[in-house]
Amino acid sequence: MIGPEIERLIQLLAKLPGLGPRSARRAALHLMKRRDGLMVPLSDAMATAAEAIRTCSVCGNLDTRDPCTVCADATRDRSILCVVEDAGDLWALERTRAYRGLYHVLGGTLSALNGVRPEDLSIGPLAERARDPAVREVILALPATVDGQTTAHVVTDRLAGADVTVSRLAHGVPVGGELDYLDDGTLTAALKARRPY
Amino acid sequence: MIGPEIERLIQLLAKLPGLGPRSARRAALHLMKRRDGLMVPLSDAMATAAEAIRTCSVCGNLDTRDPCTVCADATRDRSILCVVEDAGDLWALERTRAYRGLYHVLGGTLSALNGVRPEDLSIGPLAERARDPAVREVILALPATVDGQTTAHVVTDRLAGADVTVSRLAHGVPVGGELDYLDDGTLTAALKARRPY
Known part of the structure; x- marks a missing residue:
């Protein structure tokens, strides 16, 4: 009961990381309700970016x-x-x-x-x-x-x-992290690499 | 250190439900790595859908x-x-x-x-x-x-x-649902609306 254009939009949205089939449908609906405010600008931004982006020949960025x-x-x-x-x-x-x-x-x-x-x-x-x-x-x-x-x-x-x-890079306790939630490997590394206070 | 075209893409992606600033960045990177395979088709699908979709004058669908x-x-x-x-x-x-x-x-x-x-x-x-x-x-x-x-x-x-x-619509226990995880309101409604077995 959904047109093929909408089906295709949902299928492609579902390929984005963090979106599954269900959230892709929600995203499609969100876009369909905001055609001029979001769907068209996002489509244009993607086309522009796809055209403009290149891989840096020096560093690969x-x-x-x-x-x-x-x-x-x-x-x-x-x-x-x-x-x-x-x-x-x-x-x-x-x-x-x-x-x-x-x-x-x-x-x-x-x-x-x-x-x-x-x-x-x-x-x-x-x-x-x-x-x-x-x-x-x-x-x-x-x-x-x-x-x-x-x-x-x-x-x-x-x-x-x-x-x-x-x-x-140094291994250790993440800044703001609780020791209790850390895995043993990180805690061992942080202990071995202890620094004078 | 990111070009304005990419910044804009990230900002617009972050407006989709289920994507925050961090996951929008990840989605943008995913798209940037798959320009021909995903970014261009998705941009086209959005443009096509935005053009084709209308609100039904009878029911509002x-x-x-x-x-x-x-x-x-x-x-x-x-x-x-x-x-x-x-x-x-x-x-x-x-x-x-x-x-x-x-x-x-x-x-x-x-x-x-x-x-x-x-x-x-x-x-x-x-x-x-x-x-x-x-x-x-x-x-x-x-x-x-x-x-x-x-x-x-x-x-x-x-x-x-x-x-x-x-x-x-009827209120009641979701099919496949555990009673233990249900809120009191739903459980009360399901009990009151009980049906002969």
């Missing part, structure tokens, strides 16, 4: 310019590269305003299960960039999962020839 | 034709009108395939808090339709909330002149 805003920013510290899994993690680090170096987006993590091999990731270009004498440090900001840590290991191996310090 | 598919279907029972809050509730009832009559979409429920008055809802046109001698019954399928029940009361008042039976 997604942006509306190439090189991306970060790579093109002359004030950034070009001696540090921060290696991230994808552009979302890059955005998360940018939001902290705590990092002023450059990035390198791997495009995923190694995964035997999902068939992601080292040659599927941007590891070669990273090794290339790390050979630049201006680069002194490579920070591995990869997920603290098994796949993330395997990836970190492989990346470190590939950086062996380059004259760079390889570091990783 | 949202569909790609007017009168809507339900109102235009000659096999539906024209002696019963089922009154719903919005098109989403109509879809939910249609999915059950348990109802073969027509609908009337009120467009909301009365709400002192949100300033929704009787004249903001499609109550007049409902009274008009109910005066048709072919209509024998009006089923109030309104939410079992305070606002929904106030609306049901006002609608019933407005139907007083018409020669129709007014009924409402």
